[in-house]
Amino acid sequence: MKKKIVLALGGNALGNNIREQRVSVEHTAHILTDLIEQGHHVVVTHGNGPQVGMINLAFETAGKQGVCEAMPMATCVALSQSYIGYDLQNALHNALQKRGINKPIATLITQVVVNPADPAFLNPTKPIGDFFTQEAAEKLIAAGENLIEDSGRGYRRVVASPQPVDIIEKESIKALCDAGQIVITVGGGGIPVIQEDAKLRGVDAVIDKDWASSRLAEMIDADALIILTTVEKVAINFGKPDVKWLDNLTVAEVNRYIAEEQFAKGSMLPKIEAALAFAQSKPGRVSLITKLETAKQGIEGKTGTSISL
Numbered sequence: 409m410k411k412k413i414v415l416a417l418g419g420n421a422l423g424n425n426i427r428e429q430r431v432s433v434e435h436t437a438h439i440l441t442d443l444i445e446q447g448h449h450v451v452v453t454h455g456n457g458p459q460v461g462m463i464n465l466a467f468e469t470a471g472k473q474g475v476c477e478a479m480p481m482a483t484c485v486a487l488s489q490s491y492i493g494y495d496l497q498n499a500l501h502n503a504l505q506k507r508g509i510n511k512p513i514a515t516l517i518t519q520v521v522v523n524p525a526d527p528a529f530l531n532p533t534k535p536i537g538d539f540f541t542q543e544a545a546e547k548l549i550a551a552g553e554n555l556i557e558d559s560g561r562g563y564r565r566v567v568a569s570p571q572p573v574d575i576i577e578k579e580s581i582k583a584l585c586d587a588g589q590i591v592i593t594v595g596g597g598g599i600p601v602i603q604e605d606a607k608l609r610g611v612d613a614v615i616d617k618d619w620a621s622s623r624l625a626e627m628i629d630a631d632a633l634i635i636l637t638t639v640e641k642v643a644i645n646f647g648k649p650d651v652k653w654l655d656n657l658t659v660a661e662v663n664r665y666i667a668e669e670q671f672a673k674g675s676m677l678p679k680i681e682a683a684l685a686f687a688q689s690k691p692g693r694v695s696l697i698t699k700l701e702t703a704k705q706g707i708e709g710k711t712g713t714s715i716s717l
């Protein structure tokens with residue numbers, strides 16, 4: 409069955425730097441083309457953790473040298489949307505052309521409304537940019553910066569990550585989808601903005617792309633939300649001898665595993681919660697968590713971890 413699918417690309421679909429990204433998006437584009445060739449209507453979203461950190465650091469460094477002013481984080485997210493969107497749009501165009509598929513592709517600069525009273529503004533948790541050694545991190549923390557240890561891989565800067573409340577460009581996304589176009593949107597979770605009287609103002613934050621993708625999937629009435637990550641399936645008792653890889657889950661089962669603290673905070677837990685929110689928003693909606701390489705089999709119900717009511 410042909411489906412309207414919101415597909416959230418993780419870091420492994422993009423790479424961690426400019427060179428890796430160029431190579432990774434070609435591979436990603438061929439897999440997206442497989443889905444498009446099957447007749448699925450694909451809306452692509454993506455993360456930006458490494459990229460937005462790199463952009464922010466570049467402007468901060470240039471600012472310290474008096475070359476230009478430091479760039480506000482909301483503008484750094486906008487730059488990451490356009491730069492990643494360009495690479496994806498270019499690679500997808502080439503992959504589609506190679507198979508003789510003529511389909512318009514549009515990358516949409518997307519603003520996402522957040523609540524200025526969101527407690528996340530008081531507790532930065534979203535890792536961005538490159539990794540630091542403990543020694544380097546301690547110096548930056550002493551200088552007033554926010555860094556945390558990220559999943560045993562080193563220290564990274566962290567910024568606030570409020571919940572997405574609304575997507576300003578949702579009607580444009582719907583119109584492009586309805587016209588049969590491939591849309592790349594809510595890149596990096598969307599540009600975080602707050603509503604002040606009748607105006608929108610960018611704020612210093614990076615929204616979680618899985619949560620923004622879940623909200624988007626609801627708003628455009630998608631059939632499926634696919635969150636791509638580094639593992640083919642979600643597991644409970646992960647890293648233990650009795651590890652169990654999960655196939656098809658109900659909302660109730662997921663809630664039970666969350667209560668048992670089966671999923672790592674800042675890693676699998678936000679993916680599960682975002683997937684759960686979409687799956688329980690309406691009967692018939694399905695969320696799937698899997699790897700980029702197994703997305704096609706996942707849609708066919710052959711692998712991945714799916715969640716439905």
Ligand SMILES: NC(=O)OP(=O)(O)O
Pocket residue numbers: 418419454455456457458596597614615616617618
């Ligand atoms: N914005 C966001 O969630 O990016 P990552 O997925 O790269 O962390």
